[in-house]
Amino acid sequence: MQYRFADRIARVPPSFLGELFRVSSDPAIISFAGGLPSSALIDVEGMADAARQVMDEEGRTALQYSTTDGFLPLREYIAARYRNRLRVPATADEIQIVNGSQQCLDLFAKIFLNPGDHVGMERPGYLGAIEAFSLYEPVFHTVPLDEAGPEMAAFEKMVTAMPVKFFYGIPNSQNPSGCTYAEDRRRGVAEALEGTGTLFYEDDAFGELFFDGRPRVPVTRYLPEQAVMSGSFSKIIAPGMRIGWLYAPPEVLRAFNIAKQAADLHSNFLCQKILHRYLTMHDLDAHIRKIVSVYGRQCRLMCDLLDDLLPELRHTTPQGGMFMTATLPPGLSSMKVFYAGIENNVAVLPGTPFFIDGGGTDTIRLNFSNASEEKIKEGMGRLARVIRSCMSP
Amino acid sequence: MQYRFADRIARVPPSFLGELFRVSSDPAIISFAGGLPSSALIDVEGMADAARQVMDEEGRTALQYSTTDGFLPLREYIAARYRNRLRVPATADEIQIVNGSQQCLDLFAKIFLNPGDHVGMERPGYLGAIEAFSLYEPVFHTVPLDEAGPEMAAFEKMVTAMPVKFFYGIPNSQNPSGCTYAEDRRRGVAEALEGTGTLFYEDDAFGELFFDGRPRVPVTRYLPEQAVMSGSFSKIIAPGMRIGWLYAPPEVLRAFNIAKQAADLHSNFLCQKILHRYLTMHDLDAHIRKIVSVYGRQCRLMCDLLDDLLPELRHTTPQGGMFMTATLPPGLSSMKVFYAGIENNVAVLPGTPFFIDGGGTDTIRLNFSNASEEKIKEGMGRLARVIRSCMSP
Numbered sequence: 001m002q003y004r005f006a007d008r009i010a011r012v013p014p015s016f017l018g019e020l021f022r023v024s025s026d027p028a029i030i031s032f033a034g035g036l037p038s039s040a041l042i043d044v045e046g047m048a049d050a051a052r053q054v055m056d057e058e059g060r061t062a063l064q065y066s067t068t069d070g071f072l073p074l075r076e077y078i079a080a081r082y083r084n085r086l087r088v089p090a091t092a093d094e095i096q097i098v099n100g101s102q103q104c105l106d107l108f109a110k111i112f113l114n115p116g117d118h119v120g121m122e123r124p125g126y127l128g129a130i131e132a133f134s135l136y137e138p139v140f141h142t143v144p145l146d147e148a149g150p151e152m153a154a155f156e157k158m159v160t161a162m163p164v165k166f167f168y169g170i171p172n173s174q175n176p177s178g179c180t181y182a183e184d185r186r187r188g189v190a191e192a193l194e195g196t197g198t199l200f201y202e203d204d205a206f207g208e209l210f211f212d213g214r215p216r217v218p219v220t221r222y223l224p225e226q227a228v229m230s231g232s233f234s235k236i237i238a239p240g241m242r243i244g245w246l247y248a249p250p251e252v253l254r255a256f257n258i259a260k261q262a263a264d265l266h267s268n269f270l271c272q273k274i275l276h277r278y279l280t281m282h283d284l285d286a287h288i289r290k291i292v293s294v295y296g297r298q299c300r301l302m303c304d305l306l307d308d309l310l311p312e313l314r315h316t317t318p319q320g321g322m323f324m325t326a327t328l329p330p331g332l333s334s335m336k337v338f339y340a341g342i343e344n345n346v347a348v349l350p351g352t353p354f355f356i357d358g359g360g361t362d363t364i365r366l367n368f369s370n371a372s373e374e375k376i377k378e379g380m381g382r383l384a385r386v387i388r389s390c391m392s393p
Numbered sequence: 394m395q396y397r398f399a400d401r402i403a404r405v406p407p408s409f410l411g412e413l414f415r416v417s418s419d420p421a422i423i424s425f426a427g428g429l430p431s432s433a434l435i436d437v438e439g440m441a442d443a444a445r446q447v448m449d450e451e452g453r454t455a456l457q458y459s460t461t462d463g464f465l466p467l468r469e470y471i472a473a474r475y476r477n478r479l480r481v482p483a484t485a486d487e488i489q490i491v492n493g494s495q496q497c498l499d500l501f502a503k504i505f506l507n508p509g510d511h512v513g514m515e516r517p518g519y520l521g522a523i524e525a526f527s528l529y530e531p532v533f534h535t536v537p538l539d540e541a542g543p544e545m546a547a548f549e550k551m552v553t554a555m556p557v558k559f560f561y562g563i564p565n566s567q568n569p570s571g572c573t574y575a576e577d578r579r580r581g582v583a584e585a586l587e588g589t590g591t592l593f594y595e596d597d598a599f600g601e602l603f604f605d606g607r608p609r610v611p612v613t614r615y616l617p618e619q620a621v622m623s624g625s626f627s628k629i630i631a632p633g634m635r636i637g638w639l640y641a642p643p644e645v646l647r648a649f650n651i652a653k654q655a656a657d658l659h660s661n662f663l664c665q666k667i668l669h670r671y672l673t674m675h676d677l678d679a680h681i682r683k684i685v686s687v688y689g690r691q692c693r694l695m696c697d698l699l700d701d702l703l704p705e706l707r708h709t710t711p712q713g714g715m716f717m718t719a720t721l722p723p724g725l726s727s728m729k730v731f732y733a734g735i736e737n738n739v740a741v742l743p744g745t746p747f748f749i750d751g752g753g754t755d756t757i758r759l760n761f762s763n764a765s766e767e768k769i770k771e772g773m774g775r776l777a778r779v780i781r782s783c784m785s786p
Contacts, residue, residue, distance in 0.1 A: 001618050004558060004590055006529075009504045009648050035458075042456045048448035055441035063435050063631035065428075099492060099657040106656045110528065111402045131655040135503065136399075165397060197397055225394050238456035240662035255402050262524040263499045264492040268661045269633035 030379035070097025101244035105132035120167035124354035149185030173321025190222030210320035211296035423772035463490025494637035498525035513560035517747035542578030566714025583615035604689035
């Protein structure tokens, strides 16, 4: 039969992400295309211990329904970490647990966006956010990123030119660019927004992963009532549990909680309990230092190999996170490199889907978290050969 | 600051569910108000074993990101059970894993509803569905239920009078009424819909919980291309894992999968693995027989006590599931009974929020799954005293 779908579904750009997860799972391919944290760095034994304790001591509670807002001790842990690490005066009441921070994108858009509302994003912007927001049919406006953050003239122009509901940004090790906002850009963004009706949506998926171990000041600290910040355990503990959170002012969180309840009642309680048990048993900072030291080495290696093997490419130099972006020589299409790469068992991600208003055809995103140094050496060698052969007439 | 929320959030009826979960957790109160399966019947040891095995044998995979559609062996299990138990020709490709079947309500509405679209529901209708659908701003139409299902004249009139996008129903042990569609109503509903553009959304949360152990024919079997069916492990294994699914025609499932990916990438993979491991290690039918025999006894006891202690109340007589509805004597308000009940440590759920177009002020929903026979005896005694005192001038 002819299904009468909603208009919103026709407006979603076709997605690469699903395809990517499939490509990434072919063991012959060295993939720099995905967005996986390193499997090798997941503390499986620690999580197994935590799971065993939860099941033995409070399994009957952990397997039952729970409250929409999430497990209180876990929310207290998150709030305390914000207070101690970022000097943000968070309380557990201001934290809502969600299914990975991707769910924040959906629910936040749901409570704020009428069709045709204006949304600001970075250019390039995070693909998962573009997909989530698109279903609420906003008008997107983008502000170009340089290595120090959004270009301020463009940012100010966008904010003053129209009633933007919110600006979505990833100030720490942005996906896909790998850029981190400089301190003055953080202040600049907050100053430009202050007193306007525009909220700042600060996606902090990567803030724990700076190679120098030093936290950056969240924009949210400068805009307490006018910003929300999302976070996730996916990159520092384990993505398969799908546990993230939103930190938001009480009135925003109330609406967000209604949307969360309507969406799926609550996030899986067993995993919330296991995660919290794990956090009480382990030194998270020590675990993160281990991750960061590996990612830092892998990132430097990838940058060095790009410089050595492909000096024609420009690339960003991340201070943390999991991604960098490289710009191909003029005239070379990232789609061509993508398909030639797959044939030669190396996968990169074409930049186009991150450019919602077009462009980016000469950029590729490279992930450095999920391949060992050995794989990076081998994979970058393959990529260099692929790009050379694409460049030859 | 003044937050500029989306119009849709203003249209959500204020929710009882969150409040209920809180009330239900006060140990002094005997609650018939919630919707919890029996904690005592959760096989904690079995789940703990399954979790241990998954962590030991494939923890690193289970804790990593996975695919949006869900763990293939789990989808194969669900499809095989449909084929064997319900004679529905399901394949794994037609199953999408979600965070409890509540998420089906959200995502299905998301892919089908434009604001102002027409949606059909039972009267009374499931509160969680009303909340989920409301955020997409449809126009609701309701068809009264009697003990054998939707009143067919009203159903046919609704379907022919306007272009209803879908009719949402719970043919098996409906929430809140406890009614089960008779066989001829199932055929009647399918015949009335056939050839129209209206889909049937069959919520089958309770189909495994018939006290006689006999599966009923799903409406979906009569309308293969024009129906979807949602299911859940919450009532037969453990709700805290938040694992449910949608069974739908391929074209619908493709759109649904896009919405799922945008909403939260995928459901928690660790719990999918644990659940599947549990299912391969245990006889699900034997486990369900145990649940059903307890629920059947508790249901009969509650019906008998209602008849003995409160003969002025009419009530439904469920064939399965977890709920029944009782109608108070004329002039007695369910809200008055609710508040008087809380003061006397017994909680019931006022029927009003289940009646989206008004009414139901003289009905209460009673849950019989989550209180032991002893608690039911004590609680129904309290309720009888409360109602008597509310009735006296």
